[in-house]
Structure formats: C-alpha cells, structure tokens
C-alpha cells in the first residue's frame with residue numbers, strides 16, 4: 479500500500495476508533511461510518527482493529543470476584559464446589575450468569591433445556607454469529623474453574639471489547655451449556671449434544687431418570703424449564719455459527735510445567751467405551767486341574783493385555799486405552815472365576831485409528847474365548863463419539879492473538895473432551911487453554927492464577943474480534 483494511502487487509512491481508522499470509543503450508547507454509528515466510507519472509497523472497518531489491542535485490559539478483580547461468588551452456589555462447603563444440573567444451587571447460578579450477561583448489555587435467551595445465550599448484535603446481524611462459552615455445572619467435590627472460566631471469562635471478553643469501543647460485524651454470542659458433566663443423568667455434554675442436533679438424545683431424554691427416579695422432564699420443570707416436552711426446538715442447524723471457541727483450564731500439567739501462557743487446541747480426543755463379559759465353567763480351585771479349566775478371569779486378563787498391545791500398535795502417542803474396570807465372579811480365592819466383566823476406554827484424535835483398535839480388541843476377544851473355551855457373552859460398544867479437529871482459521875486467529883499480545887503459546891491436543899467436541903459438529907471450532915495448578919481438576923485444589931485467567935480472556939477477546947470481522 480502506498481504511504482499516502484496508508485496514512486489516510488490510518489487517520490480514518492483513528493478517527494473511526496475515536497468515534498466508536500466516544501459513543502456511549504451501544505448503537506453502532508452507522509451513518510458516520512457509511513459517510514466516511516463513501517468519502518474515502520475504502521471500507522474503513524476492514525480491518526479496523528489491527529494494532530489497537532495493546533491497551534486491551536481485563537478487569538481481573540471483578541472477574542475473580544465473580545469466580546469466587548459463583549463458587550458459593552454449591553451443595554458442599556468451600557473450597558469444594560458441587561453444582562448438579564437443575565438443583566437449587568444450579569438454578570441460582572444460572573440466574574447469576576443471566577444477570578451478568580444482562581449487565582454486559584447482551585440480549586439473553588434460554589432454550590428448553592436451559593442452554594443460555596447472551597448475544598451482542600453485530601453490525602451485520604444477518605451473518606452467522608461467532609460464539610464462545612462453556613459450562614458451570616460441577617461434579618461433586620470439584621473446583622471452581624472448570625468450565626466457569628469459559629463462561630465468566632467469555633462475558634468479560636465481551637466487556638473488554640466494549641470498553642475498547644470495538645463493534646463486531648458478526649454478532650458475538652456467549653453460551654452457557656447445560657450439564658457438561660454427566661453427574662445427574664449419566665449423559666455428558668447434554669446441552670451441547672442437543673444443540674449439535676442429536677435427535678437420538680431428544681428421544682432418550684423422554685425416558686431418562688436420575689438416581690432418585692426423577693425424570694429429566696420433571697427435573698427440568700422444577701428448575702423452571704416447563705416447556706420441555708418437545709426438545710426439537712433446541713437442535714441447531716449446521717452453519718448456525720461461523721465459529722465456536724471455548725476458553726478452558728488445561729486440566730493437565732503441560733502449560734504450567736513449560737511456563738507457557740496459552741494452549742491453542744488443534745484437536746479434541748474422544749473416547750469410545752466398551753463393555754465385555756466372559757463366561758466359563760468355574761469350579762473348585764483345587765479340584766479342577768489346569769487342562770480342564772475354562773477360566774473367565776484369565777480370559778479377561780489376556781484381553782486386558784491385548785488392549786495394551788493393540789493400542790501400542792497404532793503407532794501414535796495419541797492413542798490411549800485403559801481397562802478401568804475388571805471384575806471377577808464369584809470373587810473367592812478358592813473358586814475359578816466363572817464370569818468376568820471388563821470396561822475398556824479407548825481415546826484418540828483420529829476416529830479411524832481408534833475404531834481399528836476397537837476392531838482388533840473385538841477379534842482378540844473372539845480368539846481368546848475360543849482358545850480358552852469361555853463364552854464371549856457380551857461385547858458392547860457403549861459410546862463412540864467422534865473426535866474433532868479445530869478449524870485452521872480459528873487456530874490461526876488464536877495464534878496471531880497470542881503473538882500480538884506477546885504471550886507464549888503452544889499448539890496442543892485436548893485429551894479431555896468438552897462441549898466444543900459437540901459444537902464442532904455444527905460449527906468450525908477452536909479452544910484456548912490456560913495453565914492450571916499442577917494440572918489439577920475435578921477436585922477442590924483446582925486453581926488457575928488470576929494472571930493466567932486474564933491472559934486467556936485477552937486472547938479470547940482478540941480472537942473473537944478477529945473472527946467477528948472475517
């Protein structure tokens with residue numbers, strides 16, 4: 479660009495920013511901008527905010543106070559947090575979030591299962607919005623940062639942009655997802671799964687009850703979501719958002735260990751769970767001689783080793799497999815196991831590779847049962863959610879945000895899964911991680927330093943700004 483034109487651009491840009499910052503109300507000064515565009519012949523809000531974010535400031539004191547306040551809506555004493563879906567405390571916490579959204583000038587909407595949306599309408603509201611968010615439910619005796627940083631932090635990111643005088647082109651939307659944790663109804667990421675269009679789940683929820691035999695529908699009604707007979711209204715279409723990005727604590731030790739400020743997530747691993755049962759003849763542990771045995775316990779042990787072998791054969795460090803449950807029946811020292819039960823979790827960021835491991839485990843289960851003369855009475859794939867890759871353009875936006883903010887970052891994989899895994903089904907997706915103390919999560923010791931939270935919010939704000947103008 480010729481120097482003269484750049485200078486013109488710059489002065490127009492400064493002027494524009496001045497206008498934007500000095501305007502106290504939320505209405506975008508369309509007339510001024512349009513007149514200026516017509517005068518200059520250039521589109522002045524493309525790209526109007528480059529370089530203007532050095533003063534981007536997070537009100538970390540307020541944000542920390544909000545994190546602390548939200549943690550008091552808990553069914554167990556501090557420092558632990560217990561906030562279960564549709565409980566009294568959950569309802570109070572939801573009210574708290576809606577109130578904050580309102581204070582930030584967002585227009586608030588809730589769907590039939592209580593996903594909460596706060597929208598900042600952009601200058602081109604007909605374009606698909608950019609969304610961000612996470613969850614605030616907390617498993618029993620957990621901490622106050624998991625999910626919460628991605629909801630309160632998102633609202634603060636909006637505040638940061640508003641204070642700066644930024645005006646989004648695409649609308650920006652903060653989402654608080656209902657029940658990321660499976661605590662009450664055994665279904666993880668309930669809200670985001672529904673948003674992402676799971677018709678299966680709308681059916682399943684009709685018959686779902688909690689541990690007290692309270693139906694999902696009744697529990698939702700008690701929490702004020704009375705209109706939940708037909709959940710199809712919750713489902714969103716692909717393309718409803720131009721981008722979704724979630725800010726979250728890492729829940730792992732890498733960023734802290736490496737003293738890196740930000741993790742830019744490139745992929746989210748997803749689990750598949752398998753239940754296996756073997757049945758043999760059992761018998762007296764002294765009387766039945768070795769050649770006569772059909773030992774269901776040894777079949778299970780052999781399968782557990784086969785799981786490790788097949789996982790290692792995948793050749794990728796990202797493939798992991800765990801036999802987390804192995805039960806023997808009748809469980810007596812003088813009795814040959816007549817039944818065994820295994821639960822196996824396989825995770826990967828590559829669905830094909832993960833499914834190949836599952837297939838190999840199945841083949842091993844068959845051959846072990848044949849060789850040992852035991853019956854493979856069950857081999858059930860309980861769930862098999864596909865992993866997700868982050869969108870390149872969102873990764874790049876987050877990376878350049880880190881660079882512009884002089885924050886160290888590294889690209890990394892999310893080995894836990896999040897609402898983002900499901901949002902990826904309907905929207906280009908990305909995630910931003912911040913360090914957390916020793917990688918602790920899901921326990922009261924969970925902690926993220928205010929400076930790290932503030933860094934995450936700044937990166938989120940700048941990434942949202944970039945995505946909202948593209």
Ligand SMILES: *[C@@H]1O[C@H](CO)[C@@H](O)[C@H](O)[C@H]1NC(C)=O
Pocket residue numbers: 531532533882883884
């Ligand atoms: C980043 O560092 C450069 C060079 O040290 C500096 O000029 C710039 O102002 C810094 N930006 C921010 C956002 O701190």
Ligand SMILES: *[C@@H]1O[C@H](CO)[C@@H](O)[C@H](O)[C@H]1NC(C)=O
Pocket residue numbers: 691
């Ligand atoms: C759960 O509630 C349903 C309907 O109220 C009832 O038919 C069923 O017997 C209950 N089940 C248990 C285990 O209490």
Ligand SMILES: [Zn+2]
Pocket residue numbers: 613624625658726896
């Ligand atoms: Zn979480």
